[in-house]
Amino acid sequence: MSALEIKHLFGLRGVSKQDIRLILDHAKQFREVLERPVKKVPSLRGMTVVNLFFENSTRTRTSFELAEKRLSADTVNFTSSNSSVKKGETLVDTLRNIEAMKIDIVVVRHKGTGVPKFLADNSKAIIVNAGDGAHEHPTQALLDMLTVEEKLGTLEGKNVTIVGDIRHSRVARSNLWGMTTMGAHVTLCGPSTLVPRNTELMSSVTWESDVKKAVKNADAIIALRLQKERMDDALLPSMREYRNTFGITHELLECAKDKVLIMHPGPINRGVELDSEIADGENSVILNQVTNGVAVRMAVLYLLAGGRAHE
């Protein structure tokens, strides 16, 4: 087995093309495992993985847990709502206590940017980022990449358009770093209050305020979830205007390629960022993304463990 250059997965910014390739190739193999009658391999037998979720999550946590079980790891779920964190325990103490129980891998989701790196600095465990603030959500981007490759054969030279709340989206950040590393051309589009103002470090992508122009040459469109809090914060006037201006609708897709892939990290606000007929339509690959999520997470865990299971 080739080894990853990275020791932890904090994000996709700075991760090499070789590492991403290795993860995607392994994910494709695990994708085949998931189609077998017995969907389980012994790769992580004897290893313990803790899912440390300080933010609510159903989809990502379930996907990780399934991936861990498919790899035969022992898994423990730890959520802030039922933990000593509620009693005022610090993050470091929480981690050290869990680590003292001899765990090997920590999958963490937290509202704070950089928490996975902070945990890695204070622990011997392998850390996998399952979403940190608005920073990165690398496994979501990897599963998006896997889905595009699965449907279109390659990412190289493909046009991927991400529409929505770019400023607050960890999915968008991970996708723009990962997709551009893999040779795709990424276009970002959203209301001016929901896109970053300082785009110098993201110069490898195209910024487009007109959604019709943004989707025109797209091979894949990723619609981002719009959170209701954005209205409370006066970043947008209404869901209605958002839907009419930036929503992925049948009318909008008339401006796009016939075979354009429609993607969404979920959960969907139907009728806001994505119309139901599009979410359930023939261009939609949203459920493929969900299946690929398990495969990608299996690949990430397997490769990061890097043979530790047999030490």
Next chain:
Amino acid sequence: MNKIVLKNVRPFVNGKFESPTTMNLADGKWVKEDLADAAVFDAGGALALPALFGLGLDFKEPLRDDIYDFKDGVDAMRRGGFYGGLYESSDNAIDDSRKLSAIKQISSFAGFAFSFLGAFSVGYKCKELTEMIELAEEGAVGFGDGNQDATRTRFLRLAMEYGSMTGKRFFFMPLDESLRHHGLVHEGHYADTLGMKGIPRVAETIAAFRILEMARFLKVPVHFKQVSCGETLKLIENAREQGVDVTCDVDIYHLLLDDSCLFNLDSHCNVVMPFRSASDKEALWQGLKSGTVNAISVNHDPVLRQDKEVNFEDAVPGAISLEIALPALWKSLVEKLGEARALELLSFAPAKIAGADSSDLSLGSKANLVLFNDKEETVVAPSLFAGQVRNCPLLGQTLSGKIKGSYLGGLWTEV
């Protein structure tokens, strides 16, 4: 010990460093007579600088003396060569004369020169005026905002209008809270890349402009603490041209660090006024050169270890600097601005802003000095710091120059 003979030392006298000589120090003075019974310290050609003056001291007493107290603070000042400082606590507003009297008593360490800012609003809440006349009579050298947004415009007007009767200066950290909007770091490409909430420059410039307009209107002297961007310096220059009496300082770390340090996600870089871009840092240096910036502040703000040993966004903001300010800045200051201007910015000008006596060195007069070897190095280790706090953004770095000792308030401390 209150007597010491410093041999092979180069004192800064009349604007320059003298050739290596011997300084006899006794009872807080540089004396002519031989001190036969005094200990001798060979300084090895080190510089004897007039001791420094720190703008922005917050030693947490009395409400948070579990974190830090004046004893720790004075220990830090000895280690860093500071003979005095301007005190203002953001946790503990000095909003009546009894509190000021009490804190003056707590801080009465022989030979140290503390000045105090009174709060102009009760609890820094900008709802009720404090008794500024009584505070001034008790010794407040000016009135401050406790580094909390004070730009509710009508209250600002009333506070400055009432306080103008005292003739004292108003001190502000210009930061519009509504534009800050939970931001922790400079709104720039590093914040956007990391997905962190940013504080735009306009949060500072809009607050500064409002205060400057009020100062012009009411003819009240003002001081800006911790200016962090070039645009604010331009506003200050324009206001001065219109006759506004405005002084300002820049924070030591804003001259050393910029927002590129965010990529390390080091919680020690979580400070109240955020580190801005490299171009802002350069503008602040230009401000020091042109004279727009009057002084360098230390903003010594102790934070407990456990409040920094968390991820960046959950860390309590604040940094300490007294112990390392001199080695952190001296080389750059001297290279860019010269020795005299360096001492002006670190010692004489801060003292003037705080209404304190300066620490000029001359034979036969009072001597507060810091012994500094600019040929040695300082490794910023936890053991450098006083008290139980370590919240320094330069931890682990190696700095040019090393403090060898200080003679403050008639007491020699070898560092």
